[in-house]
Amino acid sequence: NAGVTQTPKFQVLKTGQSMTLQCAQDMNHEYMSWYRQDPGMGLRLIHYSVGAGITDQGEVPNGYNVSRSTTEDFPLRLLSAAPSQTSVYFCASIPRAGVYNEQFFGPGTRLTVL
């Protein structure tokens, strides 16, 4: 198993550009989520999904869109990048949405918006 994979590892954008951060897992996990990590603030939940076709907002959803057309993939779209979105983004998955025993994290994407 590759686990949770994320691409790209690094990205630099200009203000106003759009892009998609990719996340995939090959463990047949129900629950997938996106976090952003900023210094001194821990991880904050952006969006999550409890299964294919179902998504919901987390703590800081503004400026981001998600979709879950398959169990494996959960891309995060930045519609119009802003400097405030400079952060490290982590994708994570859990086997069953209602049973949290462990969260599996991807390696992260470091995004800089100029």
Next chain:
Amino acid sequence: AQSVTQLDSHVSVSEGTPVLLRCNYSSSYSPSLFWYVQHPNKGLQLLLKYTSAATLVKGINGFEAEFKKSETSFHLTKPSAHMSDAAEYFCVVSVTPGYSSASKIIFGSGTRLSIRP
């Protein structure tokens, strides 16, 4: 509502001395509690978890944590620090409000552990 407070943003200890990273939580439901470690420029890795079984939980790399309901605490300890323990540590609380609900997961703000030679 659920919340997690990591009481120290930075802890520095000498190699070979004990480590204590403090975590307090608040939860309206019976929580599950976790500690994750993040080494520089890496993703997060599970250290240990409490899910309503034994209150003293042993994890990887010699770490352990004790769930104290009366104190709403879940402090992380290690008897003897090693240079490789230098990392960021996150305390996490999770609750599942209902059978059909997704778990609600709250991260603490993190504690950076430094080890002095």
